[in-house]
Amino acid sequence: MTSGALPQCSDWAIETYSLRKAFGDRIAVADLSLTVGYGEVFGFLGPNGAGKTTAVKMLVGLIRPTAGTGRVLGRPLGDHSARRQIGYLPELFRFHDWLTGEELLDLHGKLYGLSRAERRRRIPEVLELVGLAEAARRRIRTYSKGMQQRIGIAQALLGSPRLVILDEPTSALDPLGRRDVRDLIRRLRADGVTVFLNSHLLSEVEAICDRIAIVNRGRVIALGPMSSLLAGDLAVEFRLGALPDGTLHALERLIQVDAVQHGERPVLIARAADEAAVAHAVDLLVRAGVPVYGVIPERRSLEDLFVQLVSDEQAESG
């Protein structure tokens, strides 16, 4: 029995309850509770030292939690029967670099319990997928850092897993390589694979993740769908013709006006609760005969959110 789906004992691909890991006095993960749904691309974000790698290591059974519990693919942490379905790229990995790429994948294929025929079919597939088909017969020692990261990803995808856990998969890749990984993750999502992406690269997470958690000092400080986390306030810049005071007052009932630059072409900086409020505001301006030259929404970026949350925390404790 090497393949086939596990009985789905849970609605979540990953669930953790108050997971904690202390290394002596040092608390790497303080209290981690989160759930990741099947088929989701989940971004796990945080500054360096936040406890991301430690959390992931607990998920794959490399380290034991000090307290708390969790399930991966419906099985307890570290459980054997889920492992066949998990692909994992460690953060600090080094492979047996005297093997060729192909030999390394053969080794890991055997560890997954793939038959010779399955390995013969699957290895060229994943090598192609990560763009290493040409380097298959070269020793890994001769690979560049980026190529080593690619072979690491290939190794994680080898068993056609249901859950892929990637710990900083693009840290050694150039911009093109990063885009390749993004495309790869999108493809996995299209195939219904759950992806847990550890990263401190915000733009990367922003581009591909459905849901995210932001961790700092071993705690989740934000968790939710990307869209709702980034929603909240929508900053909008209006470029207008002359703006009568009466219209401004009417406008202030719809949106919160932060600043007005008066002049020939007044510029108005405002915050709206949502996009509908912006539409109403434009409607009001047009009815009042105010020329609208431009409405520029300034979507809050993940970076803004991240910096705000992490520095708020720092301020609180400091």
Next chain:
Amino acid sequence: MKAAIIAQLTFREGLRKKLVLGVILLSLIFAVLYVWGFHLFVQDWRAMEAQRQSRGATTILPYEVFASAMVLLGLWTVNFLAGVMTIFAAVGTIASEIEQGTLHAIIPKPIHRWEIVLGKWLGYAGMLAIYIGVMVAIVTMTARFIGDYRPPNILQAYGLILLVAFMLLSLTMLGSTLFSTVANGVIVFMLYGLAITGGLVEQIGTALDNDILVRIGVIVSILVPSDSMWRLASYLVQPRIAVNFLGPNPFGTTVPPSSLAVWYSIGYTVVLLLLAMARFQRRDL
């Protein structure tokens, strides 16, 4: 059986280690010197014998006492090199792989941690069995074809030298789950040295009829029974007349360890391996 995958990998990797290659090179040099030395010894003996006969003197000691001493010297070297090779090969097997991160992608795979430890043990054990087998064969063949001498119980001696290597392997691997590579190297070499010294102390004690020295030797051989197994091998591989002639000496013994000691050594090897598995099972990476 997933341990077999790891065993195979370990075997291949072991042969690539520089220190292991160094030991193999050293062994080749030893083999050449040994064949040459044995040849010279036989020539000398024949010349002396001819001289003696021409003077009409009788042979004081039979040829086999000297031939046996040559074999003993050869096997002692093999035993020593095998011990050093075992420690060099396995000293970082868990610790340095954790440090380097080569285990991080392997442990989350569907393989039990104990299978990884067992697989590594089997891989090294296979390598050592071949190495020691070849070296013992070189010594035996040299004695036979150059010295026209056949030592007794050579298979038992092979088994015991193998047992010495295996127990050092278990000890080194256990240390590797507990300490860093460097610390482990220091500790295991100290214990190995201690075992050899303990064996010498015991021989001196026997020669001087000193109970305390003998007891120290026994205690050390309980802590690390490698030297006592070597001494049993040396006892078995010599004809009785040679054992009696040599008496207590650095390379052998007149008082062979009992079969209980053999069982103790086998148990020691197994238990230390099991402890290494248990320790690795709980280890954070």
